[in-house]
Amino acid sequence: LMLRVGFRAPALKLVLYIYIIYTYIQRRKIPFTWLLVVSSLILIIVGILGYFRLESGLTSNIALIFRIGIWRVFVNNLSVLNKIIDLFPASEPYMLGKSYLIDATTLLPGSQPHFGFWLKDRLGLTFDGGGVTQTVIGELYLNWSWIGVLVGMFILGILFRQLFRILTQKNPATTSNLVLMTLFSTSLMGIVSSGILLVLLFDTLPLVIVFVVYLFCVRVSLSLLRSNKTSINCTSASL
Secondary structure, three states, X not given: OOHHHOOOHHHHHHHHHHHHHHHHHHHOOOOHHHHHHHHHHHHHHHHHHHXXXXXXXXXXXXXXXXXXXXXXXXXXXXXXXXXXXHHOXXXXXXXXXXXHHHHHHHXXXXXXXXXXXXXXXXXXXXXXXXXXXXXXXHHXXXXXXXXXXXXXXXXXXXXXXXHHHHHOOOOOXXXXXXXXXXXXXXXXXXXXXXXXXXXXXXXXXXHHHHHHXXXXXXXXXXXXXXXXXXXXXXXXXXX
């Protein structure tokens, strides 16, 4: 179902969520060998889907699949970052936060392209599909120059460290905190390639909302179960 929306990442991340949570609950540790196997499997799937997207067909060339997967994960973002550094401020002035406003307008009804489409046009790129992924460094740079990169990454580091400290106060971690840590870490890592606001709005926030609603439903169910047991006990006692 997730693959049919046209994006590979949500479906592959779901596999990663399930593996991390299930393995940790069962063993209290994640075996390195199996982690390597799952990571390689995800990399192969990224390569297969990437090749299918570009060539409208599949291939049995495993080396080519790995190259596409590795290029997508490690090379593509660095290439875009180099183009951003060449573009700002030589051809475009620093945006001073306007990129975040463009991303925020995607919440409005109708067609509201995110900042990646705007940047794709300015960079002169013409590939099929969506916009470019400007990376968090590129996003901070095109808004606030190198000072923004230093200050922004420092602030992000403090915020993530505090979030980690809050979720790991209980040792061993509760299942709820484990699920939250997994959702936060595997969704917020998208900030590395896609910037800050879009990941928070359309990746992390929906997952957290679903999890909070789930916890609420569990508590309501337990409360109803306890009340039913109480009423049954009272009826038995009166009889």
